[in-house]
Amino acid sequence: MSGLALGRLTEERKTWRKDHPFGFNAKPATNKDGSMNLFLWNCSIPGKEGTAWQGGLYPVTIHFSEDYPSKSPLCSFPGKFFHPNVFENGQICLSILGNDWKPSISVKQILLGIQDLLDTPNPNSPAQTYAYELFVKQKDKYRTKVEEQAKRFPVLDEL
Template structure:
């Protein structure tokens, strides 16, 4: 199983280098010896223009297991990230990365685009944090908190 996952992750890395969305980044973290750890990727997801998320590049961690692509990766934003579909520990509630919605054909590119879409289009049927209550009751306050959060994640130059 590990050979299959490493082969797929190597291919994902090559594909990403050739074709990735503008403003995004995704790269394996380094092992202590300097080699790439294909099982743990650090990604940056830009907020969409014209949304309260604009101006931020949000750090996403993708942790793959040796069972990938049969099993979805664990995707997380920083702990206490303000979003209705992000648990306090940073784990993301998104159908394409949950066991029930996962398909082995889903790529890293599709994951990061899915997370970007979720930022401005929360799934109100699957709340994971108290941000949901603010989103539902006071959209002005919610957008203000999102804009404040965007300042904490400026683009890396």
């Protein structure tokens, strides 16, 4: 299956380089020998303007298996990322990465879905108790925590 996965990931990279959303980054990791690792991508997702997430550029890692695209990739933020649908280890709980996975879903769609999830958590699928409880019961405190987190992942202006 790895031949199929490598072919698809090579196409995903070409497509991303030609057309990706403004402010987003996604590229395969570099191995110690300098070669490209298409099975591990380092990405960043900007917080949407007008939300508590704005001003942040959030790192996301995508791990593709040799069963990709039949099997969804694992996507994660850094550990202890504050969000109701992110596990303590950073793994993202999102329907398109689970039960709603389809082999036709692209890297672009995955990253846009994660961006949407930031500001519209799914209270029916909590992965983190503290963030979930604040989101459901104390919206102001939740927003403050999100804004604090945005400051830990600032968008750096390019010179």
